[in-house]
Amino acid sequence: MKKSLRLRVAFTFIALIALSVVVTSVLNYTFLPRYYLSKKAEILECSWDMINTDKDVTIESGAKLIKFCINNNLDMVGTDANLNINWFYAVDEQKLQASLFGHAILGDTFNSDVIKDTGQYQIQRSRDPNQNLNYLELWGKMDNGGYFLVRTPLQGIQDASQISNQFYLNTGFAVLIVGGIAIWFITKRIVKPIQELTVISQQMADLDFDTRYESGGEDEIGELGNNFNRMSNKLEETITELKKANVELQYDIEKKTQIDEMRKEFLSNVTHELKTPIALIQGYAEGLKDCVNDDSESREYYCDVIIDESGKMNQMVKKLLNLNQLESGNDQVNMERFDLSELIRGVLQSSHILIEQKEAKVIFHPKGSVNVWGDEFKIEEVVTNYLTNALNHLNGEKTIEITCEEKEGIVKTTVFNTGEPIPEEDLDKVWIKFYKVDKARTREYGGSGIGLSIVKAIMDSMHQECGATNYENGVAFWFTLESK
Numbered sequence: 001m002k003k004s005l006r007l008r009v010a011f012t013f014i015a016l017i018a019l020s021v022v023v024t025s026v027l028n029y030t031f032l033p034r035y036y037l038s039k040k041a042e043i044l045e046c047s048w049d050m051i052n053t054d055k056d057v058t059i060e061s062g063a064k065l066i067k068f069c070i071n072n073n074l075d076m077v078g079t080d081a082n083l084n085i086n087w088f089y090a091v092d093e094q095k096l097q098a099s100l101f102g103h104a105i106l107g108d109t110f111n112s113d114v115i116k117d118t119g120q121y122q123i124q125r126s127r128d129p130n131q132n133l134n135y136l137e138l139w140g141k142m143d144n145g146g147y148f149l150v151r152t153p154l155q156g157i158q159d160a161s162q163i164s165n166q167f168y169l170n171t172g173f174a175v176l177i178v179g180g181i182a183i184w185f186i187t188k189r190i191v192k193p194i195q196e197l198t199v200i201s202q203q204m205a206d207l208d209f210d211t212r213y214e215s216g217g218e219d220e221i222g223e224l225g226n227n228f229n230r231m232s233n234k235l236e237e238t239i240t241e242l243k244k245a246n247v248e249l250q251y252d253i254e255k256k257t258q259i260d261e262m263r264k265e266f267l268s269n270v271t272h273e274l275k276t277p278i279a280l281i282q283g284y285a286e287g288l289k290d291c292v293n294d295d296s297e298s299r300e301y302y303c304d305v306i307i308d309e310s311g312k313m314n315q316m317v318k319k320l321l322n323l324n325q326l327e328s329g330n331d332q333v334n335m336e337r338f339d340l341s342e343l344i345r346g347v348l349q350s351s352h353i354l355i356e357q358k359e360a361k362v363i364f365h366p367k368g369s370v371n372v373w374g375d376e377f378k379i380e381e382v383v384t385n386y387l388t389n390a391l392n393h394l395n396g397e398k399t400i401e402i403t404c405e406e407k408e409g410i411v412k413t414t415v416f417n418t419g420e421p422i423p424e425e426d427l428d429k430v431w432i433k434f435y436k437v438d439k440a441r442t443r444e445y446g447g448s449g450i451g452l453s454i455v456k457a458i459m460d461s462m463h464q465e466c467g468a469t470n471y472e473n474g475v476a477f478w479f480t481l482e483s484k
Contacts, residue, residue: 009191013183014176021172028165037136040152041115041123043072044138047150048121051078051087052142062087074152081145095128100149103139125154193221200228204235281306333461338376340411340481341366344402347383351391358391364402372411372481378458379481382466383415385451386477390417396473409484416476427468431456455479 050065069076069089077096078087090096116123121140128135137151196213203211212232213225284302348355348362355362372379390400396418403414422430429435433453459466459479466479 009187010180010184013187014180017176017179021169021176025165025169025172028168032164037115037154040136041138043074044123044136044150044152047072047074047076048138048140048148051148051150065089069150072152074150076148076150078142078148079146083147086146087148096149096151099137099151100139100147103147103149121148126151193225197221197225197228200232204228204232207239281310333375333378335373335462336376337371337373338379340370340372340379340404340413342369343376343380344383344404344413347380347387348402351384351387354388354391358394358398360391360394360398360400362400362402366404370404370406370411370483372483374462374464374481375458378462382455382458382479383413385455386415386479389451389477390415393417393419393475395419406483409482411481411483412478413481414476414478416471416474418474420474421470421472422468422475424470427470430468431466452477 047065047068050068065076065087066089068074075090075096076087077085077090077100079100080086083101085097088096113125114122115125115136118140121138123136123138126135126137127133134154135151136154137149139147139149142148193213200211200213213228284305288299288302344364344366348364387400387402394400394417399418401414401416403416405412405414426435430452433450455466455477462481464480464482466477469476469478
């Protein structure tokens with residue numbers, strides 16, 4: 001069960017008040033009568049000093065003594081050395097004289113309890129059985145040989161002590177009630193900011209940093225609340241940075257994983273691509289060494305196969321090196337303005353023999369010059385790869401159409417060839433290294449699956465786009481360049 005701080009503080013203060021009232025009452029009940037008694041004894045001794053030091057009885061001294069007795073509720077009687085009464089103030093003169101003579105002449109101590117005896121006077125408690133009263137009295141022999149007796153009733157002291165105790169108990173009970181109510185409301189005000197801080201800390205533990213301490217104050221609790229607000233801001237900033245760092249780390253891990261997978265796939269593809277030409281070169285080289293065929297025509301054929309396969313391996317290695325430079329960013333891009341139509345004509349002219357071998361019909365009719373921005377050497381490689389790819393996959397009408405369309409400052413160059421469309425699930429994968437839609441056909445023309453990857457890397461290096469689109473009668477590959 002949750003313990004309330006407010007209840008604990010309130011009950012603690014109320015318990016302290018109650019304990020103070022009880023302790024004070026016990027002390028009053030125990031020591032207040034004694035305290036009163038000691039004070040009365042001091043008053044009696046004071047009257048003795050007044051009588052004993054006054055050697056001659058005068059009207060002035062007598063009036064002073066009577067006034068002292070009236071103020072302190074004292075009965076007093078004094079004699080000279082011959083026991084003649086010369087000091088007197090009492091309600092019952094005869095009883096007071098009899099008491100003095102009893103003490104002085106007879107040494108009467110009956111019903112008396114001596115409190116103090118100095119040899120010159122005694123202070124004692126005595127009881128009057130006739131009146132059923134208790135007295136505190138002082139009697140003794142003065143320096144002039146006379147006797148002196150002064151007393152005060154103890155009933156007043158007892159009554160005063162009881163009344164004082166009763167009053168303090170009543171007052172303490174009232175203070176306890178009023179103080180308890182006041183403390184209850186005061187503790188509410190004191191504990192309220194602490195309760196607010198408790199709620200804030202719970203929300204912070206649940207990673208909710210939007211709440212703020214709003215009670216204010218310039219005391220320690222207010223300062224603690226402000227520290228909570230600052231800590232909440234700092235934690236929110238730190239957690240935001242940690243989440244950002246975590247996302248970046250996760251991205252780096254995924255990227256590293258992808259790179260590792262790509263590296264594994266790359267090694268596997270390179271191994272696969274090199275395995276066939278190496279096996280052919282090895283086989284035909286061993287055939288030459290073992291003189292399988294002695295005629296010059298067979299030897300020449302073996303040598304041609306070895307040279308052809310070596311050339312394919314050499315081209316693939318060059319393409320891989322080129323692609324690696326492009327992907328790593330080490331290959332510098334030289335941006336310049338050139339005529340794209342003139343570049344395409346040059347590629348078509350250099351590929352004239354291959355076009356004739358494929359019996360292809362190439363359509364390219366640009367409307368004047370097409371000036372664009374880019375790396376002319378790399379764009380030539382892109383066009384060459386597109387044209388080579390189109391010739392290798394040419395079918396049907398065996399038509400290749402090249403177009404350049406300008407729109408809003410962007411020139412889109414498209415190389416279309418008739419033939420079988422690329423399966424839709426493979427359309428986005430043709431840009432991946434070593435990916436081949438028809439592996440058997442690719443092997444026939446010596447393709448390595450790197451050409452389109454190089455195109456993609458070149459266009460990315462110039463921050464341009466490239467893509468492929470299927471048609472019913474063929475496939476179109478395109479790329480874009482800026483004209484302004």
